[in-house]
Amino acid sequence: DAGITQSPRHKVTETGTPVTLRCHQTENHRYMYWYRQDPGHGLRLIHYSYGVKDTDKGEVSDGYSVSRSKTEDFLLTLESATSSQTSVYFCATGSGGIDEQFFGPGTRLTVL
Amino acid sequence: QKEVEQNSGPLSVPEGAIASLNCTYSDRVSQSFFWYRQYSGKSPELIMSIYSNGDKEDGRFTAQLNKASQYVSLLIRDSQPSDSATYLCAVNLVGSGTYKYIFGTGTRLKVLA
Numbered sequence: 001d002a003g004i005t006q007s008p009r010h011k012v013t014e015t016g017t018p019v020t021l022r023c024h025q026t027e028n029h030r031y032m033y034w035y036r037q038d039p040g041h042g043l044r045l046i047h048y049s050y051g052v053k054d055t056d057k058g059e060v061s062d063g064y065s066v067s068r069s070k071t072e073d074f075l076l077t078l079e080s081a082t083s084s085q086t087s088v089y090f091c092a093t094g095s096g097g098i099d100e101q102f103f104g105p106g107t108r109l110t111v112l
Numbered sequence: 113q114k115e116v117e118q119n120s121g122p123l124s125v126p127e128g129a130i131a132s133l134n135c136t137y138s139d140r141v142s143q144s145f146f147w148y149r150q151y152s153g154k155s156p157e158l159i160m161s162i163y164s165n166g167d168k169e170d171g172r173f174t175a176q177l178n179k180a181s182q183y184v185s186l187l188i189r190d191s192q193p194s195d196s197a198t199y200l201c202a203v204n205l206v207g208s209g210t211y212k213y214i215f216g217t218g219t220r221l222k223v224l225a
Contacts, residue, residue, distance in 0.1 A: 031211060042217035043156070043200065050211075058212070090155055096211050098144035098163060098204050103155040 003027050004104035006091050012110045019078040021107050023091030025071075031094040032074040033101065034058075034066060036087040043090065049074055050096065081111045116203050118216035126224050131188040133219050135201030138182065144204040145177055145184045149197045150218065156200055160186060191223045 003026035013019050023032060033048040035058075045058030047066040055066050063085060065077045078085055088108050094101035115138045125131045133147075144163050148156035162168045162175040162184065174187040184203075188195055198218040205212045 033213075035215075040217065043215040045212060045214075048212060094211070098206075098211070100144075100146050100158050100161050101213060102158065103148075106155050 004091060004093055004102060006089075006104040006107050008107060009105065010108045012112065013081055014112050015082055016080050019081050019109065019111075021076045021089055021091075021109070023074045023076070023093075023104055025074075025091075025093045025104075027093060027102075028071060029093035029102075030071075030096045031101070032068065033092040033094070034064070034074065034076045035090045035092065036060065036085075037090060037106075038087050046076065046089075081109075083111050085109065086111045116201055116214050116216040118199075118201050118219045120217060121220040122222045123219055124222045124224060125191050127191060127193060129191050131191045131195065131221055131223070133186040133188075133199050133201075133221065135184045135186075135216055136182055137184070137201075137203045137214075139203065139205060139214075140179075140182065141206065142203045143206060145175070146202040146204075146213075147173075147175060147184075147186045148200040148202060149195075150200060151197045188221075191221075193223050193225045196221055196223045 005024045007022045034046040035043045044060045049055045049068040067075045091104040092101040147160040150156045160175040162177045168175045172189045176185045198220045200218045201216040
């Protein structure tokens with residue numbers, strides 16, 4: 001357990017509203033990742049960070065932005081939520097290199 | 113397109129049997145390979161990592177890697193009903209000094225009591 005928390009754990013929102021999900025880690029890992037998980041698609045990378053203020057896009061980044069102002073926090077923002085963004089969102093952290101990553105408990109987001 | 117492929121299952125095995133889960137990947141430069149277990153409604157949990165060709169054993173779990181064939185597998189010996197879960201294969205990608213992971217869609221395992 002890498003000491004990763006996510007907030008909120010559940011959220012229901014309406015189409016067009018902004019949403020921010022937070023990931024907080026206590027392991028001082030350099031890398032942090034945001035994934036979404038949908039039936040039939042598995043885990044897909046949205047954005048990741050390789051250091052404070054250093055971020056890059058993943059395979060499904062459209063409609064999402066991220067920020068990392070300090071090592072322990074990584075925020076995922078949906079500027080204007082759409083129903084297609086209804087999903088379970090997982091944060092993960094890792095020390096980088098070829099080593100494993102560890103997952104947070106997830107956030108279930110429903111966009112009506 | 114770098115891919116990781118798994119049979120979605122479900123793979124059903126009787127209690128006490130060996131469960132064999134397979135994964136193929138397309139990126140030849142991948143350096144590390146992982147198996148995660150995910151129970152329904154929960155987050156993925158790391159159970160095995162493997163970095164070099166051959167077998168790696170940890171308790172009832174054995175990971176096997178064949179880089180020439182781009183193939184990684186997970187064997188679960190003496191399967192228990194508590195092993196019923198979805199097993200995700202993940203491959204580490206290295207590019208431009210950063211590290212990302214590609215996941216397969218997972219194989220659902222059902223161990224029948």
